[in-house]
Amino acid sequence: MGNYAIETVGLNFNFGNQAIVKDLSLQVPKGSIYGFLGPNGAGKTTTIKILLNLLKSPSDQVFIFDKEINSNRIAILKRIGALVEQPAIYGHLTGKENLVNRCILLGIKKTKADEMLSLVGLAEAANKKANKYSLGMKQRLGIAQALISDPELLLLDEPTNGLDPNGIIEVRNLMIDLATKHQKTILVSSHLLAEIERTATHVGIINKGQLLFQGTINELHLLSKPMLEIEVDNIENASTLLIKQGYEVTTKTEKVITVPFVSSRKSGELNTLLIQNGFTVSSLYQQRKDLENLFLDITNTN
Amino acid sequence: MHALYISLISEYYKSRKTLAFWAAILLPLIICGLISAGFYNNADKIIANHYPPMLLWAQYSGAALGVMGFLIMPFYVIFMAFSVNNIEHKNDTWKMLFAQPLNKFSIYAAKYLYAIFLIFICLFLFATLTYAFGHLLQVLVPKFNFNQYSPLDILINAYTKLFLASLGILSLQFIISLLWSDFLKPMGIGFVGTIMGIIAANVGWKYAYLIPYSLPTLASRITKVKKGTDPLAFPVFTQEIWTSLIYASVLFIIGYFIVTKKSIK
Known part of the structure; x- marks a missing residue:
């Protein structure tokens, strides 16, 4: 206790008979960017809604800044900014009016609205009606709404959804900035491992409501060891040769042999070995495990 | 209290550019305007009837009150209740609203009070405009005798x-x-409730006062001024009004419990 911005203890949540979140024990350290990874329907958004007390959790299972959420709802919400699913925007109001409305609700200065608009690059569209905004602009406005109260903890549910490459990079840099320069804690959900890898310091992987992995990004890297895929003729003989030479053949299909990647030099040696023994290597490439395979790996080892 | 106040301000800020808000102002303006235009154009016929001033006011204000009480008022109320909630449904903003550091009662009560406020504004304007346009008619057509009686108490x-x-x-x-x-x-x-309510009230069903939708019809009926009686002799707090207030408070409390239990999906 004490070091976590978010801590859930064996959290369970059901919609009727359907269990959405099972025995979830999140531990989000203060000042971290916590990548919350999982495929669609894994329970990410439900978890975020529980963290905002939009969905009621059983008592003594969710703690934010060491306080139990159900009995400290308002005090906790004061310290959180959130973007959940689609940004919550009033279409008939302009971008600026949406932010001013938020200022009214939070009791903060209305000048903050302009500040936020320039931060997310919407200053020029400030007086345009929000329902005329593109998906990316709405997403930026949603991020501005989450940031406007200068919260200590940010919950961002797929914040790069609908953004173009430039926008994605901006959001990424903004998150890193907020965490490193302003000591914010950020929980960011995504279904893309590559997206999370670039920003997160910590990762939690959830599937079907269960947390399959939790740890630092380096710990995750150890799990998702890169592989070397070799396309070669006469697969059977080639793989026998490799095994004889002490290589570990992870998988073997009709066309491809997969071995753990060690280094570029080792890959070259392996290539030479195969060619010297009369095999034709048509391609040789390094492959990172994608999220699905990683899931399988993690579930298998459990 | 502060949370309730800022929620109310926010309700106004959100709705001030919507039809729901402007309906509260335009509806009385249009209806009172039309009735006054009718009186102005038919001034000769009306003057020929030689109504005493009180009855002239009764005819004139009754035109707006009648149509309001029977039909427009229930629908207007239904529309207001719909629009203050729909602004959140339509934009999918309930989750944002309930993720703010405000207690749920303030958010709920502010919406409810704002709907009441819009209805109040609408009816207040009806009364004010009826009075003002009556006097305007008097200025335009001096032969009317609006100026010989003050309808304020009745209104x-x-x-x-x-x-x-x-x-x-x-x-x-x-x-x-x-x-x-x-x-x-x-x-x-x-819609179904209102039609049922009007029918129940008009056939004089003994228990019509138990149907909320009947209450404006029942209430406005008692208001009608009969010839020769004191127009101010009708009581305000009648059975219909008490029923309405009891319904309002019980349902308000039930609504709050629905809000606290409501899961925002």
Whole structure:
């Protein structure tokens, strides 16, 4: 206790008979960017809604800044900014009016609205009606709404959804900035491992409501060891040769042999070995495990 | 209290550019304007009837009150209850609203009070404009005798009754609009309820006062001024009004419990 911005203890949540979140024990350290990874329907958004007390959790299972959420709802919400699913925007109001409305609700200065608009690059569209905004602009406005109260903890549910490459990079840099320069804690959900890898310091992987992995990004890297895929003729003989030479053949299909990647030099040696023994290597490439395979790996080892 | 106040301010800020808000101002303006235009164009015929001043006022204000009490008022209330909730349903902003550091009661009560406020504004303007346009007619057509009687007490009494009698419908429709995000359910239930209410009130069913939708009709009926009686002799706090207020408070409390239990999906 004490070091976590978010801590859930064996959290369970059901919609009727359907269990959405099972025995979830999140531990989000203060000042971290916590990548919350999982495929669609894994329970990410439900978890975020529980963290905002939009969905009621059983008592003594969710703690934010060491306080139990159900009995400290308002005090906790004061310290959180959130973007959940689609940004919550009033279409008939302009971008600026949406932010001013938020200022009214939070009791903060209305000048903050302009500040936020320039931060997310919407200053020029400030007086345009929000329902005329593109998906990316709405997403930026949603991020501005989450940031406007200068919260200590940010919950961002797929914040790069609908953004173009430039926008994605901006959001990424903004998150890193907020965490490193302003000591914010950020929980960011995504279904893309590559997206999370670039920003997160910590990762939690959830599937079907269960947390399959939790740890630092380096710990995750150890799990998702890169592989070397070799396309070669006469697969059977080639793989026998490799095994004889002490290589570990992870998988073997009709066309491809997969071995753990060690280094570029080792890959070259392996290539030479195969060619010297009369095999034709048509391609040789390094492959990172994608999220699905990683899931399988993690579930298998459990 | 502060949370309730800022929630109310926010309700106004959000709605000030919507039809729901402007309807509260335009509806009385248009209806009173039309009635006054009718009186102005038919001034000769009306003057030929030689109404005593009180009856002239009764005819004139009754035109607006009658149409309001029977038909427009229930639908207007249904529409207000719908629109204050629909602004959140339509934009999918309930989750944002309930993720703010404000207690849920303030958010809920502010919406409810704002709907009441819009109805109040509408009826207040009806009373004010009836009075003002009556005097304007007097200036335009000096042969009228509007200036010989002050209808203020009747207007205030009648519109206060209509306002109080409509709170029952408001609370019921408010819950329906809170629960369902679509247009058809609250409007459909409201429409059927209103028709039923009007029929029940008009056939003089003994228990019509138990149907919230009957109450404005029942309330406005008592307001009608009979010849030769004192127009101020009608009581404001009648059975209909009490029923309406009881409905309003009970449903308001039930609505709050629905909000606290409501999971924002």
